[in-house]
Amino acid sequence: MSRIAFIGLGNMGLPMAQNLLKAGHQVEGVDLNPASLEKLVTAGGTHVEFAKVAAARADVVITMLPAGKHVRDVYLGSGGIIENANPGTLLIDCSTIDVETAREVAAAAEARGLFMVDAPVSGGTGGAAGGTLTFMVGGSTQAFERAQSILDKMGKTIVHAGGAGNGQAAKICNNMILGISMIAVSEAFVLAEKLGLDHQKLFDISSRSSGQCWSMTTYCPVPGPVPTSPANRDYAPGFTAAMMLKDLRLAQDAAKSSGATTELGADAERIYSAYAASGEAEKDFSGIFRFIRA
Secondary structure, X not given: OXXXXXXXXXOOHHHHHHHHHHOOOEEEEEOOOHHHHHHHHHOOOEEOOOHHHXXXXXXXXXXXXXXXXXXXXXXXXXXXXXXXXXXXXXXXXXXXXXXXXXHHHHHHXXXXXXXXXXXXXXXXXXXXHHOOEEEEEEOOHXXXXXXXXXXXXXXXXXXXXXXXXXXXXXXXXXXXXXXXXXXXXXXHHHHHHHOOOOHHHHHXXXXXXXXXXXXXXXXXXXXXXXXXXXXXXXXXXXXXXXXXXXXXXXXXXXXXXXXXXXXXXXXXXXXXXXXXXXXXXXXXHHHHHHHHHO
């Protein structure tokens, strides 16, 4: 079993680290939140104060951080992971960040004799806890093959998307589709209400016909039709509106830098920006239904 340094024990990182412990790995955590570190220790892990210390004695380093600037600091900063990890160490960044940063960090890692993949996730906190996440992985074939046995302990679907940064590219494209489709489904339910069509009736029809999509059948934005959806818990988050807005902004930055036209993606960013600014940033992104309805 591997000795794993896990940096970033937030809502996603902590349950991922706990699943690695359940699989028999040694996990040493680094986080600014004492409560998260305590939970890791209770689950059988250990903790240290600095990422560089954990990296220096790890076989594998996993990071789950908020944004590209944090990834740059932790990996490339003075006293960072790349400077302190031993040659041959496997680095797995599960953060959702911009493609440019992912490729820059991977190149720096390779230059130091390290193996690195970018492996952002889909599946939310429920998937993290249940070990059913989807990992979209960018990196060399050799790095991917080394990472797969670790990712298997935290997820159900692991897809090699290509070279460095392609995991991030897949994630932001996927979530742009998700953001757009959730708005479309929400608008359809609002229109149905105004036309006198019951929510359940629209669901029964669209979930079995050409309007079917994940935002309808698995994560329905109205209470009732899908009992496990956040709509039935006052939109308590599995994936917050703020997180969706972050991903939509990453998609728009990527579109601009690559010269792609994404008009619906731009509209989705604008709508989610207004939704988050209305005070709902920490509600589930499917709560966009209430915003549209209002």
